[in-house]
Amino acid sequence: MRSPTDPYVSAGPAEALTRPSLVSVPFLRVGVAMALLAVLAALPFVARTYIIYLTIQIAILALFALGFNLLFGYTGLLSFGQAGFFAIGAYTCAKILLLVPSLPLGILGGVAAAGVAAVVLGILSVRHTRIYFAMLTLAWGMMIFSIAWKWREVTGGDDGLVGIPRAPVRLPGLVAIDVSTIDRYYYVVLAVTIVAVYALYRVARSPLGLALRAIRDSESRAGFAGISVATYRLIAFTIAGLYAGLAGTLLPPLENTVTPPVAHWSTSAEPVLATLLGGIHTFVGPIVGAALLIILKDVIVRFTVHWSIVLGATVIVLVMGFRGGVASMVGERLLRLRR
Amino acid sequence: MSDFVYQGLIGLSQAMYLWLISAGLTIIFGVLGVLNFAHGSLFMLGAYLAYTAYGLWGFPFVVAVALSLAAVAVLGLGMERLFLRHLYHLDHAYQLLLTFGFVLVLDDAVKLVWGGVFKIPSIPRFLDRVLPVLGRAFPIYNVFIIAVGVMVAVALWLLFERTWWGRMVRATAADREMAAAIGVEVPRIYAGVFMLGAALAALGGALGVPVRPASPGIGVAMIVQAFVITVIGGLGNLSGAFVGSLLVGVLSAYGTLLFPVFELFFIFVIMAAVLLLRPQGLFAR
Secondary structure, X not given: OOOOOOXXXXXXXXXXXXXXXXXXXXXXXXXXXXXXXXXXXXXXXHOOHHHHHHHHHHHHHHHHHHHHHHHHHHOOOOOOOHHHHHHHHHHHHHHHXXXXXOHHHXXXXXXXXXXXXXXXXXXXXOOOOHHHHHHHHHHHHHHHHHHHHHOHHHHOHHHOEEOOOOXXXXXXXXXXXXXXXXXXXXXXXXXXXXXXXXXXXXXXXXXXXXXXXXXXXXXXXXXXXXXXXXXHHHHHHHHHHHHHHHHHHHHHHHHOEEOHHHHOHHHHHHHHHHHHHHOOOOOOHHHHXXXXXXXXXXXXXXXXXXXXXXXXXXXXXXXHHOOOHHHHHHHHHHHHHHO | OHHHHHHHHHHHHHHHHHHHHHHHHHHHXXXXXXXXXXXXXXXXHXXXXXXXXXXXXXXXXXXXXXXXXXXXXXXHHHHHHHHHHHHOOOOHHHHHHHHHHHHHHHHHHHHHHHOOOOEOOOOOHHHOOEEEEOOEEEEHHHHHHHXXXXXXXXXXXXXXXXXXXXXXXXXXXXXXXXXXXXOOOHHHHHHHHHHHHHHHHHHHHHHHOXXXXXXXXXXXXXXXXXXXXXXXXXXXXXXXXHHHHHHHHHHHHHHHHHOHHHHHHHHHHHHHHHHHHOOOOOOOO
């Protein structure tokens, strides 16, 4: 917790609860965001297809992890079942695209389905905390996994669904833009990601975000202050589910297929790892972590198939020594340099 | 009818592997308050080490099992002393994440050392017989497993209820600070409990070697079932874990027979239902 005399406290009470970070300096923040957007927009003109493919994967994991961190870093609830919502988004989108070739419809349908599931399961879950919450979400995730794996008529069983088209962006009566190449699909993902990240950024800095952090720091104190703890937890759970679902919908058009492992709890672990790697105390942490995780994975598999041993060791080192994650570490370094 | 009894006995012997891993998980949670994600990996490691000593190096089966127990207990000691110990003051999420890191490392290390293939050596000769049950041949090995499981249950009960060490452990579980204040060396109790829990998981894995294929995936498969059992029995409740193991073991034996497609689904439905309706476990007093 920083003191009120800290010269780097920026405007807004929401900021006062977070640790100092790179993005707490408004000017720098906007500058970095603009530069990053420019690079991302220019990427298909300069980079190989494989780089584009990796960037799409980073965007998907970033959305997935950002939603997870609203639940974990902001609200203090560790969910081990986020893959369930990711899979609902992915399977629903795939089903829709196999019937109606319209990408917006697929994405919206997938997000809506994940949102409904998150509300229903959230109502059941949010009164439980700590280990019980983690166990309960694990159970939800594995239930969804077993449905994806066994309900052959709908989900295709362990073969999954195949031949999912990269359907055009079709708005009835207006336009139908072909996005079947990976470069074009990349722009769809980029646009969706920018809008979704900005929306969540506003949520995190709103009074809602502040209330969530108050619940994380002390449930009873937040309750005494008049915050309806269960309702706010449900909202956070739903938003996390929506973002997991959104991330899920972007996967089938990329891979043209969707299989049960997307629902497995090892998939639930990915946003956990990305968030931990990037840092749970900053908004950008999960994005940084997603990029690091995908790049790290890509580099390590060039040398060895035993990539998860390296990942596991990284997790252990992070938990033991660097619980702030990479984003806060860099942020703190920069602040110290400027001082 | 004979099918029904036979399948029940099979389920009972399967339940004993579940009991051994759940017992360790429960003891560690009950005393340390840590839910050890890596417990399935310790089970798996116990299986691979026993396989190496028994199947590859030709040690007698009992010696191989003992070696594997000792090795995994030492590994558990290392995990507790060098890593977990530094996280007790933090949120439980970090302990869960640390043990998850161990899952990734151990599961991959096993693939690195032993390769990804299924391994199954022959049953030790003194256990390689069958027992006629209602006109069908029931393997003696399964009887042996059931006997070991029951013996471990009795031994644990004696250990915790009848020995001085057990009393210190119960005091630590009930109130860590008060126990420390009256002279219990809490850090040593923690280390001892973690070693005991690790050894129990390894015993389960090692005993399965001659009949259940050891594969890199068994750790994860076992830990998920052990979670279900500890939830059903009540987190930290040892007798609950025993009954929960019997329930899950026998039910999934009938489940695979009656509705193989949705067996997995129903297990998690039960887990979620218990968490929602009776989070203290079905058998809490």
